[in-house]
Amino acid sequence: MYTQALNDLPTPHNLEDAEKMANFQTRIDSEDRIEANDWMPEAYRRTLVRQISQHAHSEIIGQLPEGAWITRAPSLRRKAALLAKVQDECGHGLYLYAAAETLNASREALMDQLMEGKAKYSSIFNYPTMTWADIGAIGWLVDGAAIMNQIPLCRCSYGPYARAMIRVCKEESFHQRQGFEIMMTLAKGSARQKAMAQDALNRWWWPSLMMFGPPDTDSQHSDQSTRWKIKRFSNDELRQKFVDATVPQAQFLGLTLPDPDLRQDEVTGNWMYGEIDWEEFKQVIAGNGPCNQDRLASRRKAHEEGAWVREAAAAYAARQVSRHAA
Numbered sequence: 001m002y003t004q005a006l007n008d009l010p011t012p013h014n015l016e017d018a019e020k021m022a023n024f025q026t027r028i029d030s031e032d033r034i035e036a037n038d039w040m041p042e043a044y045r046r047t048l049v050r051q052i053s054q055h056a057h058s059e060i061i062g063q064l065p066e067g068a069w070i071t072r073a074p075s076l077r078r079k080a081a082l083l084a085k086v087q088d089e090c091g092h093g094l095y096l097y098a099a100a101e102t103l104n105a106s107r108e109a110l111m112d113q114l115m116e117g118k119a120k121y122s123s124i125f126n127y128p129t130m131t132w133a134d135i136g137a138i139g140w141l142v143d144g145a146a147i148m149n150q151i152p153l154c155r156c157s158y159g160p161y162a163r164a165m166i167r168v169c170k171e172e173s174f175h176q177r178q179g180f181e182i183m184m185t186l187a188k189g190s191a192r193q194k195a196m197a198q199d200a201l202n203r204w205w206w207p208s209l210m211m212f213g214p215p216d217t218d219s220q221h222s223d224q225s226t227r228w229k230i231k232r233f234s235n236d237e238l239r240q241k242f243v244d245a246t247v248p249q250a251q252f253l254g255l256t257l258p259d260p261d262l263r264q265d266e267v268t269g270n271w272m273y274g275e276i277d278w279e280e281f282k283q284v285i286a287g288n289g290p291c292n293q294d295r296l297a298s299r300r301k302a303h304e305e306g307a308w309v310r311e312a313a314a315a316y317a318a319r320q321v322s323r324h325a326a
């Protein structure tokens with residue numbers, strides 16, 4: 001359903017011939033950067049529009065769970081940091097919609113698909129933020145997972161996407177640190193605060209592992225995205241890197257990961273984790289998660305309430321054009 005909606009977008013390239021495809025793959029294999037005006041297979045363009053648009057939607061929707069806590073932050077310092085983070089996420093969405101536009105995918109068309117429920121965004125943002133500790137868990141785990149996934153994207157073969165990621169990753173590291181500091185404050189605080197941090201970890205751990213996508217055996221895009229060096233690591237490889245990096249952090253915090261099967265492999269040193277509930281994952285991305293409807297309703301409401309801003313900006317731009325034309 002989602003990919004079909006993207007397929008309806010106009011396709012600039014007509015017939016592709018074998019020689020062009022071979023030359024393109026040679027460029028990819030030699031680590032060339034593909035730029036907007038370069039020839040590219042239509043399928044390469046489409047899968048980039050698919051991934052970049054979902055990434056952009058994730059940034060915009062991702063503001064909602066955290067935005068709910070800006071007015072409830074426990075101190076001015078926490079409020080200022082959360083405000084800055086939510087504002088950054090909006091900017092990340094802007095960079096990514098701009099990267100999608102270089103592939104002839106209009107921001108308006110992508111936004112319409114999101115609001116019509118025809119577009120995907122990261123499953124993680126369909127979970128509720130119940131306490132202030134959730135804001136810490138999101139920064140620590142969700143932004144931590146996002147960094148693990150986005151650092152390799154800085155080496156993506158498509159230039160505009162890779163360059164957008166460089167700026168995003170610099171800001172994500174602040175996001176992760178402010179989240180970890182919230183968790184550290186709570187975990188080293190009173191028993192009630194530590195219990196709040198543990199409760200948030202219990203609820204955000206498994207959905208954070210799902211952020212990396214389905215297991216490699218079920219990943220329908222990975223092989224081609226890897227051949228085209230859009231993806232540098234598989235879903236399971238990045239998930240494993242994230243688990244290996246995060247387990248010692250949880251131990252430092254004195255918190256327990258909600259996985260009774262977690263154990264360290266004596267040979268590889270990797271932390272082996274238990275079964276992920278892929279049925280839950282499928283339900284959430286099918287629109288049946290705890291907050292899917294709320295998130296879309298909030299996005300639609302914000303879009304409607306922001307119409308006057310878009311109209312004013314368009315009127316101003318039109319007047320500037322007519323002034324210069326006169």
Ligand code: 3HC
Nearest residue numbers: 002051055058121122123146210211212213219220221222
């Ligand atoms: N949530 C929703 N859909 C997901 C998903 C998730 N966590 N993981 C996978 N999917 C979807 C894919 O989009 C694909 O569906 P489609 O064919 O309709 O597009 C299907 O499940 C099969 O998955 P694949 O593994 O085959 O898909 P990909 O090769 O695209 O890999 C991905 C999935 C790893 C998420 C990849 O798309 C990616 O790296 N995307 C860019 C990073 C991104 O979007 N991160 C999301 C979070 S952004 C964020 O956290 C912001 C931060 O500031 C908080």
